[in-house]
Amino acid sequence: METTSQSRLPRERPLLTLGAAILVCELVGITGAVFTATGVESWYTTLERPDLAPPNWVFGPVWTTLYALMGAAAWLVWREGVGRARQVALGLFGVQLALNFAWSFVFFGQEAIFAALVVILALLFFIGTTATAFWRIDRRAALLLVPYLAWVSFATYLNYAFWVLN
Template identity: 90%
Template sequence: METASQSRLPRERPLLTLGAAVLLCELVGITGALFTATGVESWYATLNQPELAPPNWVFGPVWTTLYALMGAAAWLVWREGSGRSQQVALGLFGVQLALNFAWSFVFFGAEAILPALAVILVLLFFIGTTATAFWRIDRRAALLLVPYLAWVSFATYLSYGFWQLN
């Protein structure tokens, strides 16, 4: 059960809690990137690339930015929300964050393209559901997830392309 001091924490220490929320998301990204780093240089390089596949150097800056936006969005919901709607929204956020990590593991770690496509489709659904839940609490938080939704939509296209070509 949440205590009164926990619910005030993001308001009393905004920079600290914003930094913690962003750091948490970045850590998920860094952990997922461990699978990516090993797979990009070996297995990924041997795959037939779908049209529009960006160069490898693009992914690091894009994902770093997206994780920061995700952390800021979650922080806004943590700060502005309360009760059941906040719990549901942050729970959905946690699910999509776990699916985000899972995709990296399945695609790069397990080198399993079709299962990774299934994971990313579920991830796309949960990002949309999370954005909807965030919208009800703080529209800025939902809008911060739009670039993430767009990028994962593009990544879904790429995943499908990899499956078709390999």
Template identity: 55%
Template sequence: MVPRTFRTWLLPVLCIALPLIVGIVGSFFTAGSIPGWYAGLNKPAINPPAWVFGPVWTVLYILMGISLYLVLRDGTERTPVRQGVILFTVQLALNLLWSIVFFYGQAVAAALVVLLLLIVLIAATAISFRRISVPAAWLLAPYLAWCCFAAVLNAQIWLLNGFPV
């Protein structure tokens, strides 16, 4: 049994911190490419201004953390909880991998493949979380929608700039 103090304040903090830390790590791979390589790319008309991405991702990471907390708050004894946490962890790793592949590796086509896999895993995580907490599943909906939008942007950047497969 998990101590009550851990469940009431430390677990939510850790659950929210985890995606935020992944976002911070991802920004180390991203930041150097924004003013140079990324700024020089042809982008679609629907591409948001650069300043939008930081606040949007911060909100999405916080929602992801709250979602994870709602799944973990009663412990990990149940198989659906463990399965959901595994899916969550894998999709979070793919989230980081996309930043590395797209910005650091400048491999736009490969990043699109990573992003499509990420979308599938986010959906699978939401479905898995729904068996435990319906609100936890819905908290992943904005993240899923943003990643679908990001896939459209990624694909258009690939096409507009003639990157190889």
């Protein structure tokens, strides 16, 4: 059962709660980036790169933007959703966020390209499932996940290509 303060909080303090939702997503990104930075400085530079792999500097700004969009999307669902639909949607969001973190750990931290491919395929599934659940609550929230879905689709190609090439 939901308390009254939980359901009113995003409406009574919209900027504060929006900032908190974005901050949570950015913190997941920053935590995952620790593995990325370590991997990029070591073994990643030894890998044969796919032709479409962007330069390394592109990833920071892209991911920062995507995490902000993800936070805004989750905030809209928190704000507009009610009951079980909101619980399910935010639960799915949490799963995909955990898989997002896990991918960085597996690919860069564990240097396990194939295992990372398995993780990113699960991530793609959960992003799509999350977007569907978000669509039922607030279409804007689902649309905010489209760039994320597109980028992770591209990252899936890159992950696969790294696996094939290395």
